[in-house]
Amino acid sequence: MTVLDVVPDRDAKTLTLTAEYDAPVERVWQLWADPRLLERWWGPPTYPAKVSEHDLRPGGTVVYVMTGPEGDEAKGFWRVTAVDPPHSLAFDDLFGVPDAPAADLPVTRAVVTLTPTGSGTRMVMVSSFPTSEALDQLVEMGMLEGLRQAVGQIDALLTA
């Protein structure tokens, strides 16, 4: 069961997602390190992802395409900046293809950290917000409320 927590940091303009899994670090890492497993969760069911390139080394790229119900494609790729299997991974998340990244689009930076807990793994994913102070806005407008409520509902289910 995933326990989800979302913590915005206004100064750092980051959004931190925390999830806990009842599985060892090595197994959780596989979902990032194995392209066949990655593509099973990266794209939404209506836009399944297909990973065509997967080089999890600093400077390496992970290239994917998500295909929609009408055959429309959304291409994206990661530029891996740091990797320490099976503990951490940092990458820039871009749109377009490596030879022609989508211009003028924000680069989202992601840092994933896996740490063992008593019963499994805690996965922390720090996602830097696109370009501006969008995060500030998110906090101000109470946009995290929906997610907090969802977290509360999960907690209620777990303790019922």
Place this chain on the structure above:
Amino acid sequence: MDRPRSICNHPVVGTEQQVRTDRVFSALGDATRRDILRRTATGGHSVSSLARHYAMSLAAVQKHVAVLERAELVTKHRRGREQLVTAEVAAVRDARRQLEDLEALWRGRLDRFSEVLAELPPGPTRTPDPTRPLDPTPPLRKAKEQLR
């Protein structure tokens, strides 16, 4: 046909839309501009009347209004000799939706992540070869090793 919202707003699907979104978020990322939006959400205000609320020059307030206008978060209408600034409430709501979609995208990913993890066959973890599809663990060899 309708696409899921989270994908509608996927930057690849609409580059122009994303550039606009960026502009919107940049515009919203300033306390004065957010305050201008709050004040003009319920009705039009002239720039000079807005400027009275802030410890800055009229020109500075004008600049803030221009940023909001470029992001299509406010519109200006002439009333007599004055230009009234009015917030485009729908646009602000759109921005909010975009952020909610971003959250939904990640929530979906984390949900699927749990599912994939739960379905992962038990056994030792493998180091995958990125160039090849995932091979199942050779069960025969494993069984033989266990018999030894």
